[in-house]
Amino acid sequence: MDDHPGPSTLRVFVALAPPDDAKEELARALAPACADHPRLRWNRIEDWHITLAFLGELPAAAVPPLRSVLAGRAASHPALRLALRGSGHFDERLLWSGIAGDLDGLHALATDVRALVRSCGIEFAERPLRPHLTLARARRDDPVSVPRAAAGLEGFVGRPWPAERLHLVGSNIGRGPGRIRYRDIESWRFGTALRAADGGAPAGR
Numbered sequence: 263m264d265d266h267p268g269p270s271t272l273r274v275f276v277a278l279a280p281p282d283d284a285k286e287e288l289a290r291a292l293a294p295a296c297a298d299h300p301r302l303r304w305n306r307i308e309d310w311h312i313t314l315a316f317l318g319e320l321p322a323a324a325v326p327p328l329r330s331v332l333a334g335r336a337a338s339h340p341a342l343r344l345a346l347r348g349s350g351h352f353d354e355r356l357l358w359s360g361i362a363g364d365l366d367g368l369h370a371l372a373t374d375v376r377a378l379v380r381s382c383g384i385e386f387a388e389r390p391l392r393p394h395l396t397l398a399r400a401r402r403d404d405p406v407s408v409p410r411a412a413a414g415l416e417g418f419v420g421r422p423w424p425a426e427r428l429h430l431v432g433s434n435i436g437r438g439p440g441r442i443r444y445r446d447i448e449s450w451r452f453g454t455a456l457r458a459a460d461g462g463a464p465a466g467r
Contacts, residue, residue: 347361
């Protein structure tokens with residue numbers, strides 16, 4: 263996402279994203295639920311992400327300092343080993359897939375990211391980290407589809423994968439009709455400084 267030209271404010275969050283093969287594996291498992299519950303507002307597979315810190319609406323001028331500190335943190339952090347597993351819902355309204363793997367590392371990374379954001383003078387609402395991938399939302403007149411879809415996906419176990427990049431993401435919410443669209447402002451590969459210090463060996467070895 264370019265700084266110029268562009269909107270004066272952005273809806274921003276910091277996130278991880280599963281690789282394409284992991285998303286495609288989940289999409290195949292989701293196919294029966296998508297067919298059975300067409301009235302759910304299904305998220306696009308391109309928009310699937312694991313939010314570490316939701317920063318809300320920020321002026322565009324706040325983005326460059328975030329780029330600097332997040333790039334440094336990603337460079338010094340090894341890739342996390344994660345997996346998509348199971349499903350559930352929040353208040354029968356939001357359908358999600360669960361996250362398994364190095365959850366201690368995921369929580370530690372989120373804590374670091376939130377501290378770095380605040381070091382840039384950016385305040386945001388602190389929300390407990392509940393690692394998940396949002397898949398769909400219910401319409402107001404459909405109180406049963408989300409729990410049923412979650413039950414059908416409860417046994418899903420995806421293959422493990424490395425979370426290789428830290429993403430700073432902006433969305434178009436509140437900027438016109440249609441669905442929310444997410445776009446990377448920038449992303450950074452984990453462990454580049456670690457690999458350099460280890461003579462080029464992959465991070466995490």
